[in-house]
Amino acid sequence: MPNLTLEQLRWVNAVLANDEASTDAELVLYFIENGLAPAAAHRAIIHRTDAMRGSEVTFHDLESRCLYCTTPVDAGVLVCARCQ
């Protein structure tokens, strides 16, 4: 599974903030069809209301990343081996 890129993150934020017509289910499907991991797509939609209020979704909202360097880590792990 490819890691989420910064471009994808920005795209997700733009869609969440600007698409007021689609339902949550439609947006999840749209995210997945455009390359987002299903887990990330479902996490993204949780933040839809926040995003529409101008609060940006972060890598941490969509997948497990090291708190300090944003290296992908296993679910539930906060800090990667290098930063410990």
Ligand SMILES: [Zn+2]
């Ligand atoms: Zn790290």
